[in-house]
Amino acid sequence: MKLIDPIIQFHNEIQAIRREIHAHPELCFEEHDTAELVAKKLTEWGIPVVRGLGVTGVVGILKNGNSQRAIGLRADMDALPILELNTFAHASKNKGKMHACGHDGHTAMLLGAAHYLSQNKNFDGTIYLIFQPAEEGGGGAKRMMDEGLFEKFPMEAVFGMHNWPGIPVGHFGVTPGPMMASSNEFEVVVSGKGAHAAQPHKGIDPIMVAVQIAQSWQTIITRNKSPIDAAALSITQIHAGSTTNVIPDDATLVGTVRTFDLKVLDLIENRMRAIAEHTAAAFDAKVSFNFKRNYPPLINHAKETAFAVEVLQGIVGAEHVDAQVEPTMGAEDFAFMLQGKPGCYVFIGNGEGDHRSAGHGLGPCNLHNPSYDFNDDLLPIGATYWVRLAESFLKN
Ligand SMILES: [Zn+2]
């Protein structure tokens, strides 16, 4: 691996920052202390910052030379409402909140790059260091864009990175096109007519209708969309009734739909609504259909992906870069930024979990698991990637 020496020398400081953030996790749009720490470090290193974009977002501005060219590098700062099972020294001190997705590491890697770039300006143009809030369901990326991220900080392209457990340390995964799914949720309430369970003919049983709808929806996946298009439709909650001898008034179906393509999503949503409404009508029941689109699919741009792959190959070698990594049905709000600007999002291998120090929980080292921890060995690897990416993009 061709890591940058001064970044390796700086490992202890960056690790200390990473663990400090890990110990003090904050949820969506509440990243006040984390943002404070990020802004303080950037300022200390002579990098001007703009704060408050998307409530707690921070943008560092690194300029050199006369070129009008500009690149954006993005990290996320928020944690999850999870009770951490790890007991090592840097485990969460905010009970019930945890950096279980490694955003502490993402923030630290970008800070590591910022520190190096502030002292070694081998580029001509502007690097925008974007620290965003609320990736975990809050759409912090969208919020920063709505508040003028790309107008206030005009950049040609934007890049993101996420640690990925299961990919070995020193390896990267990326693919052009769809890499993560759109995330959407639905709540459908079937209203029938309650009755004595021994006199079903005097009511309209919403449970039977809900079951018919649930069964029929799966045919959208197998009969309506093309077999070539990927999609998942999962009902994750069914609620109805509260006792053995009463047919209830309503039944509720809740769940999620994931797709890599918005046209496929349109098709699924429309078919779900039609099946729900017509099935209810067939049984003289009524239905209220609510479908909410959260994050769009994350779609990497071909040119910027080829560029990122080239940079990665220069650092870890071609054999350690999977440039056709299998997409995942997980979702990520960096997808919004890739709708606004060309760019690319990569997975950086977090290993299998053997990096965790004594006192880690007994669960697997997977994202969103209470026994997870970010792998500090990645800090110089990720920071080197950010630096080389920016330097190559803004070559003087
Ligand atoms: Zn997450």
Ligand SMILES: [Zn+2]
């Ligand atoms: Zn995450």
